[in-house]
Structure formats: C-alpha cells, structure tokens
Amino acid sequence: MIDPVIELDQLPTHAVLADVRYYLDGRSGRAAYQAGHLPGAIFVDMDTVLATHAGPGEGRHPLPAPEAFAARMGELGVGDDDTVIAYDDAGGVMAARLVWMLRAIGREAALLDGGLNAYGGKLETGITQREPQVFTARPWPSDRLADIDEAAGGKVVIDARQPERFRGETEPIDPRAGHIPGARSLPCRENVDETGRFLSPEALRERFVSAGVTDGAEVISYCGSGVTACHNLLALERAGFAPGRLYPGSWSQYSATDRPAATGD
DSSP, rough: OSSSSGGGGGGGTTTTEEOOOOSSOOOOOOHHHHHHBTTTOOOHHHHHHHHOOGGGOOOOOOOOOHHHHHHHHHTTTTTTOOOOEEEEETTTTTTTHHHHHHHHHHHOOEEETTTTGGGGGGOSSSSSOOOOOOOOOOOOOGGBOOOHHHHTTHHHHEEOHHHHHHHSSOOOOSOSBOOTOEEOOOOOGGBBBBBBBOOOOOHHHHHHHTTTTOOOOOEEEEEESSTTHHHHHHHHHHHTOOOOEEOTTTTHHHTSSOOOBOOOO
C-alpha cells in the first residue's frame, strides 16, 4: 500500500486524479471543479458517490452500499488496478473521505499533499470524462468501522471538528452543540500547515500522543458527518500508528439522539 499522502512529483505514471472539493457554505464543488481543476482530474461528488441518502438517524453522510460505490467509481473511469490520488482546496480534509474509503477496501489511494495549490501550471476547465471501467465491489471491513455504541464506549475517541464546535460554543449544522463525552479534540485542519501541506510524521505523532493516542490503542475518529474524520485517520497512518476506525454517523447521528453531550474542553 502506498503512503497515505504523496507529493506531486511522486505521482504514479498511471494515477487517476480525483477532485473532491466540497463546501459546507453552500458553494458547489462541481462548479469549482469545472472552473479549474488539475489536468485530467475527474470530479468525485461527496453526496452522490461517497455517501448515500438515509434517514436522520443515520447521520448526514452514511457510507454508500459497496455495490453502489463500486458502480459509481466504475462509471467515473476508475478500475480495479488504478491508483487514485485525490485532492481538494482545503488541505485534503474533504478528499480524505475518498482516500480512506479506497484504502479501507484495499485499493491504492493517497492524498495529494498541498492539494490544488501544489500545482503551479495552467488548470483545465470543463469536465474530464474517462472510459467506464470495472470496479469490483468489496464490503466495508468491520474492523475499520465503529458504531455509535463503540464511539461512546470509552475507547480513544478523537473529534476532528474545529475547537469551538467541540466545546459546544457553536453548532451551525447539527441538532445539538457539544461532543461525545470522553472524546478528545484533535482538529483535522491542524494536521497541515498554512500552505495546506501535511506536517511531518514526527509532528503529527506529537499531536496524537498529546491527545492520548498510544501505540496499540484502539482509536475511533469522528467529526460532523464522517468526512473530515478520515483526515485524522490518514494522519494517524502517516504518524506511524496502526489504522484507526471511522464512526461514519459522527456528531450528526449522535446529536440527533438523547444520549448525553459534553461541552467545554
């Protein structure tokens, strides 16, 4: 398996570039892609490819059925033997969802370090279309996922949201403010520097250790809806820890229940 984060000059010869821009403020990731993307990159839509529509009890971005995910990836021109390099314009916090999903089922995938800003050449406009490929469905591995009971069960649980949301000072999207009791704040946007490039493995390791992560610990990552939590999971790998587990329902699912919520640090 390739490293979870890769430099532009390290791209495999036949890598498939995937633009996974997604915005919480109402902007269109697809429109941003069409206005300018890395040459040859396909657009992977968060809501229709990387998530499914479900009831409010499942959270905002439940994982799609393996068969549905495979069908959409094949339609986009990604095949069984392709290596996918994903990027966005936010330090990889959105694109990490695609990379984590692919790596979880044993596919070669990585984040482009620095994302869109790592490329200094002329951007391509419009839509890149690749020939459909065969992408075989594989089940989501149970050892890479956690449910709501496990997330509330006292393991090392890390919250990827911004500190003010963790503390419960603001909640712009989900039903209640706060965090899962016992969770530790580890904002994923602090995994990268001001240019959007990842911190060194050593610096990332310090971040995780300060949040209570130790070698051999069972780590569960969550965020608002199971998207940016994947960034912490990739950073965890980059720091040399064993793969953690994603709680896909995340705060959007948890806060819709009557389970206790914590506030403050």
